[in-house]
Amino acid sequence: MKRTLVAWVEDRPGTLNRVASLFRRRAFNIESLTVGHTEQAGTSRMTIVVDGVRTDSRKVEQNLRKLIHVLRVEDVTERPAVLHDLAMIKVTTSNGTRSEVMQIAETFGGRIVDVGLETLVVEATGPDERIDRLVEVLRPFGIAEMVRTGRVAMACDEDSRSGRRRSGDG
Amino acid sequence: MRRTGAQIVWDMLRREGVGVVFGMPGGSIMPIYDLLEKSGVRHVLVRHEQAAAHAADGFARVSGKVGVALATSGPGATNLTTGIATAMLDSIPLVCITGQVPTSLIGSDAFQEADITGITLPITKHNYLVTDVADLASVMHEAFLIAQSGRPGPVLIDLPKDVQAAETEFAFPNRPFASVQRAVPEPEDETLRDVVKRLTRAERPVFLAGHGVVRAGASASLVALAERSSVPVATTLLGKGAFPDRHPLALGMMGMHGSPVANRAIQAADLLVALGMRFDDRVTGRLDHYAPGAVKVHVDLDAAEIGKNVPVDLSVVGEVGAVLRRLLDSAEPVERAAWSKRLAAWRTDAALRDVLGRPEPTSLAAPRVIDAIWQETEGKAVVVTDVGQNQMWAAQYYPSDAEHPFVTSGGLGTMGFGLPAGIGAQIAAPDEEVWVIAGDGGFQMNVQELATVVQEDLPLRIAVINNGSLGMVRQWQEMFFGGRYAATRLVNPDFVQLAAAYGIAAWRARTPEAALAAISSARAQRGPALVEFQTTRQGDEANVYPIVPSEAALDEMIRRPEPGRDLQRASCRNARGRAR
Numbered sequence: 001m002k003r004t005l006v007a008w009v010e011d012r013p014g015t016l017n018r019v020a021s022l023f024r025r026r027a028f029n030i031e032s033l034t035v036g037h038t039e040q041a042g043t044s045r046m047t048i049v050v051d052g053v054r055t056d057s058r059k060v061e062q063n064l065r066k067l068i069h070v071l072r073v074e075d076v077t078e079r080p081a082v083l084h085d086l087a088m089i090k091v092t093t094s095n096g097t098r099s100e101v102m103q104i105a106e107t108f109g110g111r112i113v114d115v116g117l118e119t120l121v122v123e124a125t126g127p128d129e130r131i132d133r134l135v136e137v138l139r140p141f142g143i144a145e146m147v148r149t150g151r152v153a154m155a156c157d158e159d160s161r162s163g164r165r166r167s168g169d170g
Numbered sequence: 171m172r173r174t175g176a177q178i179v180w181d182m183l184r185r186e187g188v189g190v191v192f193g194m195p196g197g198s199i200m201p202i203y204d205l206l207e208k209s210g211v212r213h214v215l216v217r218h219e220q221a222a223a224h225a226a227d228g229f230a231r232v233s234g235k236v237g238v239a240l241a242t243s244g245p246g247a248t249n250l251t252t253g254i255a256t257a258m259l260d261s262i263p264l265v266c267i268t269g270q271v272p273t274s275l276i277g278s279d280a281f282q283e284a285d286i287t288g289i290t291l292p293i294t295k296h297n298y299l300v301t302d303v304a305d306l307a308s309v310m311h312e313a314f315l316i317a318q319s320g321r322p323g324p325v326l327i328d329l330p331k332d333v334q335a336a337e338t339e340f341a342f343p344n345r346p347f348a349s350v351q352r353a354v355p356e357p358e359d360e361t362l363r364d365v366v367k368r369l370t371r372a373e374r375p376v377f378l379a380g381h382g383v384v385r386a387g388a389s390a391s392l393v394a395l396a397e398r399s400s401v402p403v404a405t406t407l408l409g410k411g412a413f414p415d416r417h418p419l420a421l422g423m424m425g426m427h428g429s430p431v432a433n434r435a436i437q438a439a440d441l442l443v444a445l446g447m448r449f450d451d452r453v454t455g456r457l458d459h460y461a462p463g464a465v466k467v468h469v470d471l472d473a474a475e476i477g478k479n480v481p482v483d484l485s486v487v488g489e490v491g492a493v494l495r496r497l498l499d500s501a502e503p504v505e506r507a508a509w510s511k512r513l514a515a516w517r518t519d520a521a522l523r524d525v526l527g528r529p530e531p532t533s534l535a536a537p538r539v540i541d542a543i544w545q546e547t548e549g550k551a552v553v554v555t556d557v558g559q560n561q562m563w564a565a566q567y568y569p570s571d572a573e574h575p576f577v578t579s580g581g582l583g584t585m586g587f588g589l590p591a592g593i594g595a596q597i598a599a600p601d602e603e604v605w606v607i608a609g610d611g612g613f614q615m616n617v618q619e620l621a622t623v624v625q626e627d628l629p630l631r632i633a634v635i636n637n638g639s640l641g642m643v644r645q646w647q648e649m650f651f652g653g654r655y656a657a658t659r660l661v662n663p664d665f666v667q668l669a670a671a672y673g674i675a676a677w678r679a680r681t682p683e684a685a686l687a688a689i690s691s692a693r694a695q696r697g698p699a700l701v702e703f704q705t706t707r708q709g710d711e712a713n714v715y716p717i718v719p720s721e722a723a724l725d726e727m728i729r730r731p732e733p734g735r736d737l738q739r740a741s742c743r744n745a746r747g748r749a750r
């Protein structure tokens with residue numbers, strides 16, 4: 001089962017490199033890793049998705065905690081959380097299919113962020129599975145290009161922000 | 171106060187209580203060396219930066235302080251790496267300071283530029299490239315904190331030459347700018363009660379004591395707990411000294427070349443309590459056959475070690491000294507007559523097979539050399555080993571205790587460690603008798619450090635176990651590779667003449683009597699002394715026993731053949747019949 005870890009890290013040069021180096025050195029298999037700023041200057045936040053079968057997420061968690069620039073690690077898999085992925089999908093269209101693609105995008109809560117002569121760019125955010133389905137539905141039209149950010153996560157209740165550590169073995 | 175980067179380096183070293191550093195200068199670190207004379211810090215000039223790292227390591231192991239090594243950029247820095255990796259795997263606190271090309275040239279493949287923070291990323295606990303002199307004081311403060319706190323390890327600080335020269339407003343930092351220290355969790359009462367309950371109920375318990383116990387200085391608590399609850403103690407190689415080897419409850423070293431008593435006890439145990447050790451593959455043997463009947467309790471400071479190699483039933487993450495004291499508070503006195511009877515029988519069997527129990531032969535078996543050094547020094551020497559058979563014999567035949575540390579490269583198994591680590595050890599303990607025990611192969615990996623010994627006027631004693639080969643590899647070739655001796659025969663220099671060339675008094679011994687005489691001559695020497703022992707080159711006395719073949723269970727040891735039995739047949743049959 002996929003597990004989602006959130007790590008708060010100090011925003012310093014080389015921090016991502018240290019995390020990546022740890023995964024390589026310990027042969028951890030990572031499905032996705034996203035980094036971005038947080039509400040606090042100087043702190044970045046990583047969302048790490050681990051295939052919980054081949055890679056023991058507890059080991060990932062414990063080893064991350066040993067890195068000096070890692071401030072906190074939380075496994076949000078078992079808790080109510082928003083787990084979203086963002087995708088931009090460039091779909092090839094003709095006059096006949098354009099409106100159909102636009103409709104599909106809308107149905108999936110996506111939006112059209114660029115319209116070209118022969119393409120449309122659909123942007124969608126949501127749980128991975130929803131994005132997966134959208135991609136499947138759009139594929140027959142022809143996907144010229146696609147990019148996905150990988151999962152970002154935020155726990156729903158206040159608990160996660162107060163920094164309470166979870167055992168992670170739920 | 172305005173200070174330059176180089177001044178801040180020395181200010182901070184002094185403030186951290188650093189009295190000695192090991193290193194070699196070069197272009198990119200000259201501003202720091204330029205202030206050496208005024209610094210009041212002792213500098214030991216090595217002949218190779220690898221030796222600076224190992225010497226700092228030996229110093230750290232014996233003094234309990236942080237070892238410091240200095241090197242220039244590029245080749246100076248890369249030469250440190252073997253020593254850094256050695257310290258990393260053995261959790262030794264080091265701070266390595268390297269010069270770097272000026273910040274304006276970084277990334278340009280400038281003369282003697284090497285990306286040392288990139289290179290050492292996976293072999294340091296943490297590292298820094300300081301590009302702003304204003305950060306330097308806090309970085310150094312942080313580095314010393316990180317190196318020593320929690321599970322110790324090496325930290326590297328890379329300092330570009332212009333940062334060493336740049337000036338800044340300087341004040342001693344009070345706090346690091348990151349929360350670098352990890353809070354050590356307090357073990358839960360309930361878990362500890364559970365451990366005590368299991369200890370009381372177990373019929374065949376064994377304590378496994380590792381390096382964590384040594385580093386925590388918790389030997390006395392372990393002895394008290396073992397005695398109160400009648401639990402025998404096996405140690406890892408790095409755990410030598412955690413429990414007195416001569417104590418009646420001592421089982422000796424566990425693992426590949428462990429004592430047969432320890433290995434059998436572990437395999438027969440119904441409870442293992444692992445203390446500050448990490449179930450390295452060299453101590454477990456074949457994992458799926460490891461201690462099959464035992465409930466396993468793991469006490470370690472590093473949560474990432476729990477369950478890493480061996481699944482455990484109960485874990486206590488915490489400082490092992492504190493855990494031992496808490497266990498001692500509540501442990502109940504227990505007697506275990508049946509278990510001690512079984513252990514005693516194994517002890518008798520082990521003694522029967524011991525080389526030392528055999529009638530005196532004419533040739534010199536290495537275990538006799540170690541035993542002679544032990545007898546002559548009355549067990550009071552600090553022993554520093556190299557790697558290979560010599561290391562295993564030293565571990566087996568020089569009993570240790572908490573007062574007499576045993577210094578060895580365990581995790582990385584770095585040949586060439588012994589002599590430079592011995593230099594550091596002798597500097598940490600100037601009034602102690604320090605013996606380096608090295609093989610003829612590994613000794614030559616850092617033999618140039620004999621010059622450092624002389625320049626620093628260190629009364630180091632060096633025993634070279636000359637078996638004319640890379641003995642440990644040769645033993646594997648004999649036992650597991652059909653006797654095909656590829657690239658293990660050594661044509662050696664005359665070690666006595668070599669020592670003499672450096673101005674070191676030296677002796678050679680080929681017989682047990684000569685060995686004793688040479689050892690006492692070496693001990694009588696005021697300055698450094700070296701003894702070359704020409705030891706047995708083949709036959710069962712040239713091999714380390716017992717040996718657990720790779721992929722064999724811990725009690726599937728190949729034992730030393732009993733006297734008179736044919737070695738080849740005995741060991742091959744064992745190997746084939748049991749390794750599968």
Ligand SMILES: Cc1ncc(C[n+]2csc(CCOP(=O)(O)OP(=O)(O)O)c2C)c(N)n1
Pocket residue numbers: 556557558559560561583584585586608609610611612613635637639640641642643
């Ligand atoms: C730097 C390094 N290179 C290679 C090895 C592999 N190795 C392990 S033991 C050994 C033989 C050591 O020979 P020697 O120093 O003569 O010691 P002996 O085993 O003969 O006592 C070798 C080559 C090593 N441990 N370290």
Ligand SMILES: [Mg+2]
Pocket residue numbers: 609610611635636637638639640641
């Ligand atoms: Mg040898």
